[in-house]
Amino acid sequence: MKRTYIVEALKGNGIDREILVKGWVRTRRDSKGGFSFIELNDGSCFNNLQIIVDAELDNYQNEVIKLFPGSSIAVTGILVKSQGGGQSVEVKANKVKVYGFCNPDEYTVGKQRVSFERLREIAHIRVRTNTFGAVTRVRNKLAKATHDFFQERGFYYINTPIITASDCEGAGEMFRVTTLDHSAIPKIEDNVDYSQDFFGKESFLTVSGQLSVECFACGLSNAYTFGPTFRAENSNTSRHLSEFWMIEPEMAFADLSDDADLAEEYLKYLITTVLEECLEDMEFFNKRIDKTILQTLTHVNESEFVRLSYTEAIDILSKSGQKFEYETNWGNDLQTEHERFLTEKEFKKPIIVTDYPRDIKAFYMKQNDDDKTVAAMDVLVPKIGEIIGGSQREDDLHKLDSRIKEQGMDLAPYWWYRDLRKFGSVPHAGFGLGFERLVQFVTGMDNIRDVIPFPRTPKSAEF
Amino acid sequence: MKRTYIVEALKGNGIDREILVKGWVRTRRDSKGGFSFIELNDGSCFNNLQIIVDAELDNYQNEVIKLFPGSSIAVTGILVKSQGGGQSVEVKANKVKVYGFCNPDEYTVGKQRVSFERLREIAHIRVRTNTFGAVTRVRNKLAKATHDFFQERGFYYINTPIITASDCEGAGEMFRVTTLDHSAIPKIEDNVDYSQDFFGKESFLTVSGQLSVECFACGLSNAYTFGPTFRAENSNTSRHLSEFWMIEPEMAFADLSDDADLAEEYLKYLITTVLEECLEDMEFFNKRIDKTILQTLTHVNESEFVRLSYTEAIDILSKSGQKFEYETNWGNDLQTEHERFLTEKEFKKPIIVTDYPRDIKAFYMKQNDDDKTVAAMDVLVPKIGEIIGGSQREDDLHKLDSRIKEQGMDLAPYWWYRDLRKFGSVPHAGFGLGFERLVQFVTGMDNIRDVIPFPRTPKSAEF
Numbered sequence: 001m002k003r004t005y006i007v008e009a010l011k012g013n014g015i016d017r018e019i020l021v022k023g024w025v026r027t028r029r030d031s032k033g034g035f036s037f038i039e040l041n042d043g044s045c046f047n048n049l050q051i052i053v054d055a056e057l058d059n060y061q062n063e064v065i066k067l068f069p070g071s072s073i074a075v076t077g078i079l080v081k082s083q084g085g086g087q088s089v090e091v092k093a094n095k096v097k098v099y100g101f102c103n104p105d106e107y108t109v110g111k112q113r114v115s116f117e118r119l120r121e122i123a124h125i126r127v128r129t130n131t132f133g134a135v136t137r138v139r140n141k142l143a144k145a146t147h148d149f150f151q152e153r154g155f156y157y158i159n160t161p162i163i164t165a166s167d168c169e170g171a172g173e174m175f176r177v178t179t180l181d182h183s184a185i186p187k188i189e190d191n192v193d194y195s196q197d198f199f200g201k202e203s204f205l206t207v208s209g210q211l212s213v214e215c216f217a218c219g220l221s222n223a224y225t226f227g228p229t230f231r232a233e234n235s236n237t238s239r240h241l242s243e244f245w246m247i248e249p250e251m252a253f254a255d256l257s258d259d260a261d262l263a264e265e266y267l268k269y270l271i272t273t274v275l276e277e278c279l280e281d282m283e284f285f286n287k288r289i290d291k292t293i294l295q296t297l298t299h300v301n302e303s304e305f306v307r308l309s310y311t312e313a314i315d316i317l318s319k320s321g322q323k324f325e326y327e328t329n330w331g332n333d334l335q336t337e338h339e340r341f342l343t344e345k346e347f348k349k350p351i352i353v354t355d356y357p358r359d360i361k362a363f364y365m366k367q368n369d370d371d372k373t374v375a376a377m378d379v380l381v382p383k384i385g386e387i388i389g390g391s392q393r394e395d396d397l398h399k400l401d402s403r404i405k406e407q408g409m410d411l412a413p414y415w416w417y418r419d420l421r422k423f424g425s426v427p428h429a430g431f432g433l434g435f436e437r438l439v440q441f442v443t444g445m446d447n448i449r450d451v452i453p454f455p456r457t458p459k460s461a462e463f
Numbered sequence: 464m465k466r467t468y469i470v471e472a473l474k475g476n477g478i479d480r481e482i483l484v485k486g487w488v489r490t491r492r493d494s495k496g497g498f499s500f501i502e503l504n505d506g507s508c509f510n511n512l513q514i515i516v517d518a519e520l521d522n523y524q525n526e527v528i529k530l531f532p533g534s535s536i537a538v539t540g541i542l543v544k545s546q547g548g549g550q551s552v553e554v555k556a557n558k559v560k561v562y563g564f565c566n567p568d569e570y571t572v573g574k575q576r577v578s579f580e581r582l583r584e585i586a587h588i589r590v591r592t593n594t595f596g597a598v599t600r601v602r603n604k605l606a607k608a609t610h611d612f613f614q615e616r617g618f619y620y621i622n623t624p625i626i627t628a629s630d631c632e633g634a635g636e637m638f639r640v641t642t643l644d645h646s647a648i649p650k651i652e653d654n655v656d657y658s659q660d661f662f663g664k665e666s667f668l669t670v671s672g673q674l675s676v677e678c679f680a681c682g683l684s685n686a687y688t689f690g691p692t693f694r695a696e697n698s699n700t701s702r703h704l705s706e707f708w709m710i711e712p713e714m715a716f717a718d719l720s721d722d723a724d725l726a727e728e729y730l731k732y733l734i735t736t737v738l739e740e741c742l743e744d745m746e747f748f749n750k751r752i753d754k755t756i757l758q759t760l761t762h763v764n765e766s767e768f769v770r771l772s773y774t775e776a777i778d779i780l781s782k783s784g785q786k787f788e789y790e791t792n793w794g795n796d797l798q799t800e801h802e803r804f805l806t807e808k809e810f811k812k813p814i815i816v817t818d819y820p821r822d823i824k825a826f827y828m829k830q831n832d833d834d835k836t837v838a839a840m841d842v843l844v845p846k847i848g849e850i851i852g853g854s855q856r857e858d859d860l861h862k863l864d865s866r867i868k869e870q871g872m873d874l875a876p877y878w879w880y881r882d883l884r885k886f887g888s889v890p891h892a893g894f895g896l897g898f899e900r901l902v903q904f905v906t907g908m909d910n911i912r913d914v915i916p917f918p919r920t921p922k923s924a925e926f
Contacts, residue, residue, distance in 0.1 A: 003716065005617060005684070022716045024682065024887050043683030044617055072887035074716070099716075100858070100888035107886050124678040124879040125886060136683060140619040147610050154468060154507055156603040161917045162625065162691045163638075163668075163706050165924035175626075175661065176645075177638050177668065179695050182655045185645050192645045198638065198695055198705070200922040205626075205640065212917060212926065215587040219487065220506030220599060221468070227691065228625045232642050232661055242661070243626050253466065253485045253537070253562075395563070416587040416926055423570050423588060424487050424535035425563030454624045454675060461628035461662040463675065463879055 001076065007045035012089055014079045021049060021091065024128060025071045025102075028064075036064055040075065043127075046134055046280040050082065050090040051075050063098050069110030070102030070128065116450050123454050123463055131289070134281035135451055138274055139439050145273040146226060146247055146435075149266055155222040155249055160209030162228060165201050166413060173232040174204040175242075205230035210248050210430065211364070211417050214393060217250035217428055218420045224249040226435075234458050238447040241436060243456040250430035256366075256375040256392040259429035260352045263379050263388050264305045266433075267350075271301045274442055290444025297442065300381060303349035310334070310356045310373065316346060333360045334378075339385040350381045363403040364417075365391040366427075377431070384441045390431025397421035464539065470508035475552055477542045484512060484554065487591060488534045488565075491527075499527055503538065506590075509597055509743040513545065513553040514538050526561050532573030533565030533591065579913050586917050587926055594752070597744035598914055601737055602902050608736040609689060609710055612729055618685040618712055623672030625691060628664050629876060636695040637667040638705075668693035673711050673893065674827070674880050677856060680713035680891055681883045687712040689898075697921050701910040704899060706919040713893035719829075719838040719855040722892035723815045726842050726851050727768045729896075730813075734764045737905055753907025760905065763844060766812035773797070773819045773836065779809060796823045797841075802848040813844045826866040827880075828854040829890075840894070847904045853894025860884035 004019040023042030030036055034055040039048035053064050067073065077093040084090075104110055108118065109128050119126040126132040147157065163177050179198040180186065186193040194202045209225035216223035225248045232242065249266075251258060275282060275297060286294045308316075317328040317338055322345075326335040334353065343351055355373040358365070365374035379388035394400040400421055404411055411418065439451040449455035454463045467482040486505030493499055497518040502511035516527050530536065540556040547553075567573055571581065572591050582589040589595040610620065626640050642661040643649065649656040657665045672688035679686035688711045695705065712729075714721060738745060738760060749757045771779075780791040780801055785808075789798040797816065805814055818836040821828070828837035842851035857863040863884055867874055874881070902914040912918035917926045 007617075022889075023684070043619075043685075070887045072889045099890065100884075100886070102887045103885070109886075122879075122882075124882060125682065127679055127682040133683065136619055136621070136679065140614075140621075143620045143622075144610060144614050147607060151603075151607050154470075156506075156599055157606045158599070158603075158916055159606075159691070159708055161706065161919060161924070161926070163693075163919050163924055166926060173642070175640050175642060177640060178645075179636070179638060180645070182639075182641075182643070182648050183650075183653070185648060187646075190646070198921060199919070199924040201924075203924050215926075216590055216599065216916065219588065219591040220596065221486070222506075228622070230626075243624065245622055416585075419585075419587060421563075422566070423563070423572075424533045424565045426485075426535045427562065453621055453679065456624060456626050456662070458661060459663040461624070461626055461664075461666050463624070463629060463678075 005044040006040065006042045006047070006049045009049050009079055009091070010045065010047055010089060012079075015081070015089065017079060018076060018094065019079050019091065020074060020076050021051075022074045023049075023072070025067050025069055025073060027069060028067050030065070036060075036067075038067065038073075038075075040073070041133075043133060046130070046137070046284060047087075050087050051077065051093050051096075052090055053093045053096055057093065057096060059096065059098070064096055066101060067098070068102050068104040068107070070107045072099040073097060074099065116447065120449055120455070121462075130284060132450070134278075134284050135439070135443055135445060136453075137281050138278050138443055139451060141274055141278050142270055142435070142438060142442060143226070145270050148273075149269045150222075150224045150249060153222065155224045156216065156220055158209075158213050158216045158223045158225055159227060160206070160212035160225045162206055163199070163203050164206045165199050165203040174207060175230050175232045177203045177205060207231060208246065208248065208432065210250070210432065213248055213250045213430070214417070214420060214428065217252045217430070218424075218426060221252045222249070236458055238449075239437070239440075241448055241452065241455055241457060244452070245435035247433045247435060248430060250428060252426045252428045254392075254429045255427055256354060256377060256429055259390050259392060259431060260305075260307060260354070260377055260379075263352070263377070263390060263431055264350075267379070267388070268301050270438070271297045271442065275301075285443050285445075289446075293444040296382060300350055305379070306347045306349060306351040307354065308351060309354050313338075313342060313353050317341065320346070331357050331359065336385050339380045340383075343380050343382045343385075348382070350379065353378050353380065361391070363407050363409070364393050364400070366394045367399050367403070375429075379431075381441060384437065387437055387441055388431050388433045390429065392427065392429040395421055395425045395427050397425070468507040469503065469505045469510070469512045472512050472542055472554070473508065473510055473550075473552060475542075478544070478552065480542065481539060481557065482542050482554065483537060483539050484514075485537045486512075486535070488530050488532055488536060490532060491530050493528070499523075499530075501530065501536075501538075503536070504596070506596060509593070509600070509747060510550075513550050514540065514556050514559075515553055516556045516559055520556065520559060522559065522561070527559055529564060530561070531565050531567040531570070533570045535562040536560060537562065579910065583912055583918070584925075593747060595913070597741075597747050598902065598906055598908060599916075600744050601741050601906055602914060604737055604741050605733055605898070605901060605905060606689070608733050611736075612732045613685075613687045613712060616685065618687045619679065619683055621672075621676050621679045621686045621688055622690060623669070623675035623688045625669055626662070626666050627669045628662050628666040637670060638693050638695045640666045640668060670694060671709065671711065671895065673713070673895065676711055676713045676893070677880070677883060677891065680715045680893070681887075681889060684715045685712070699921055701912075702900070702903075704911055704915065704918055704920060707915070708898035710896045710898060711893060713891060715889045715891045717855075717892045718890055719817060719840060719892055722853050722855060722894060723768075723770060723817070723840055723842075726815070726840070726853060726894055727813075730842070730844075730851070731764050733901070734760045734905065738764075748906050748908075752909075756907040759845060763813055768842070769810045769812060769814040770817065771814060772817050776801075776805060776816050780804065783809070794820050794822065799848050802843045803846075806843050806845045806848070811845070813842065816841050816843065824854070826870050826872070827856050827863070829857045830862050830866070838892075842894075844904060847900065850900055850904055851894050851896045853892065855890065855892040858884055858888045858890050860888070
């Protein structure tokens with residue numbers, strides 16, 4: 001018999017017929033009437049399927065009553081309308097086949113109320129809990145929706161390199177990738193001889209695919225990355241990972257306004273998809289993780305994002321009368337307290353701040369005519385703050401070169417990036433979104449280590 | 464005016480109306496009648512759109528006649544049925560706006576017949592050629608079809624870790640990831656002190672996400688990875704990359720036969736999608752890269768894959784009368800020459816060879832009752848040989864432990880992998896497919912360095 005997934009059974013598909021379901025026991029309890037009630041979960045949806053097992057079954061005493069949480073079984077039985085409350089259908093078992101038992105003394109996940117900290121130590125089985133099952137389904141849906149969104153709009157998915165020997169990235173601390181023998185590092189005089197390393201020179205893990213994906217946008221019009229990126233920063237916070245996934249779309253023939261349009265449309269597409277297709281999971285988050293999450297997401301979805309310049313934002317902050325820890329002088333970067341004031345108190349919805357001072361932004365951002373600002377944007381959402389950062393890119397070779405030099409960098413390693421401005425240069429723009437920050441935003445989960453399968457952080461790369 | 468993509472214009476969308484197109488000049492030639500013919504490409508499809516520019520246009524002498532290949536322009540004009548042969552529609556330009564010129568002396572890509580070797584040195588702009596535009600579109604489509612295929616079947620996309628400090632993987636040479644200062648490696652007596660490294664111990668780049676994704680299948684039923692993997696092998700061949708992408712699905716409550724079904728269905732789904740949705744690109748490959756590629760793919764798609772055991776395969780090879788370089792004794796691994804004989808001469812279609820000798824296969828594969836073989840499978844296709852490798856996994860803790868010990872490995876680092884066999888163990892199976900090998904198979908491209916944006920190989924990590 002073909003297996004029926006629980007998500008289908010709960011919809012009543014197969015009602016009054018015999019079906020075969022398989023999964024892991026979440027709970028089992030005896031009734032006075034000589035039955036066992038099993039709550040079975042197979043991961044296909046949040047909810048469990050109730051199985052009623054009659055004590056008359058052959059293996060009832062030998063096996064069924066030993067089915068503690070975590071045990072794996074197959075059940076053949078009739079799918080019927082449920083007599084009891086709490087569920088619409090249930091299965092009256094004709095046969096229970098046990099694949100694997102589970103010792104309740106060893107199985108932490110079967111216990112009530114295990115802390116997220118403890119679950120991180122058993123990340124290999126935490127997906128069997130309500131919370132991490134839901135996180136995984138929502139994360140999966142956000143990834144799928146990301147591909148759908150960009151593909152529907154003609155963007156090509158580009159796998160930009162993970163290992164980079166290019167000096168171009170320079171954003172933050174990088175991990176070195178090497179095959180040199182650490183007990184016998186080759187040297188030429190006092191310097192490490194990287195010509196003997198695997199790639200013939202120093203190489204690192206990427207911090208961004210942006211410069212690479214620009215090459216593809218400047219030839220195919222629209223491209224995006226969705227891959228892992230790395231920061232070797234010693235940040236032990238609930239918002240930092242050493243390894244995280246990033247989405248970076250890039251559009252040719254586009255300016256900052258097109259970029260902001262794309263970012264707003266993308267965020268709303270993601271929220272709409274999750275609210276429509278993961279509603280059970282989202283209701284769980286709303287009940288147990290963050291009681292305002294559905295309201296927040298619905299509000300974001302219904303809002304037209306406010307667009308204002310950095311200069312306007314500074315003006316609002318300065319005149320607000322609000323006391324801030326950091327000063328709101330023109331030229332300073334916006335701090336989280338400023339961002340939260342703007343999104344949560346001033347506008348009470350998402351905002352897109354544009355045209356930041358050039359001195360606090362990266363070399364590749366397009367210089368505005370005022371000679372003071374660049375065509376950068378940050379998308380800020382209530383509670384999270386910055387969720388997307390992007391810019392129009394400098395497409396004028398001379399201006400790009402002067403920015404590179406101004407920041408004390410060599411032109412030489414940028415030869416290929418500069419070529420894009422020599423050979424049919426086009427206005428182009430893009431942004432980056434940290435995927436785990438997005439999952440945090442959508443689920444309300446507090447710690448970023450709880451929205452990725454196996455988190456990597458300073459001093460921790462378990463599993 | 465809203466931009467029309469060339470893929471839409473060529474379908475005649477907007478016929479007899481004014482449209483706006485943007486892209487890069489592929490060629491421009493003068494006609495005797497005082498016109499320029501521009502072939503414009505924007506990456507949205509393989510074919511170019513022909514633009515007819517009248518010499519009467521204001522900027523004709525100053526700009527239009529200087530439009531060498533690679534220049535970027537926007538054209539406003541009427542989309543009309545073409546008078547000439549070779550295309551169905553063309554644009555009569557009312558206005559040509561130049562974004563960026565392109566110096567023909569410096570722009571290698573604009574030349575006829577540039578070698579693939581040379582194009583690898585300018586990989587940042589090779590996507591502007593017919594071949595690499597087509598490779599990128601087909602690669603993109605295969606990635607999208609991969610997500611669609613698994614999502615439609617209820618598989619969750621899992622981002623397994625890239626950096627691993629686990630000793631479990633052990634398949635081939637690994638790259639080390641470190642933040643230690645190479646000019647002052649910390650030591651305790653004669654040993655490197657990895658407790659001072661970023662993760663507090665030795666860490667590496669992953670060679671496979673399989674063991675991690677098994678954790679998710681054993682809780683959610685079906686899961687898959689699609690991410691980068693790494694091999695620090697000094698292999699300079701047309702089939703090896705140091706960094707490549709891999710797809711690894713994993714199913715709970717599944718055996719080797721289910722695994723083979725999934726692999727066959729997946730390959731056919733990919734081929735069908737590409738033949739339906741990238742036909743122009745595929746026709747180009749058939750004409751210029753491999754004149755049998757369409758025939759091969761169609762044949763694979765229409766064939767029922769032959770399934771036979773390794774023992775049967777050895778028997779056929781031994782009795783074939785064919786001379787092989789490597790002996791066909793039971794217990795030896797199949798070599799490429801054997802695989803090609805079976806797929807190209809004996810069966811003339813894809814085959815799935817199962818149940819290999821346990822001594823030549825990995826520890827995690829399920830032992831068969833004969834005590835000699837394991838439930839492994841290789842999917843072999845004509846011309847390429849092995850394209851997919853998979854197995855049912857050992858779900859019996861005692862058998863798994865004895866295999867780990869047999870291979871001289873410690874049990875301790877496998878504590879979490881072994882837990883899956885303690886807590887509700889289930890039969891489960893999965894496979895791995897190297898994404899670049901797949902792109903090679905589908906496009907007929909000879910060198911694997913030409914089917915990934917920026918290839919990483921020994922002594923080479925440019926861009």
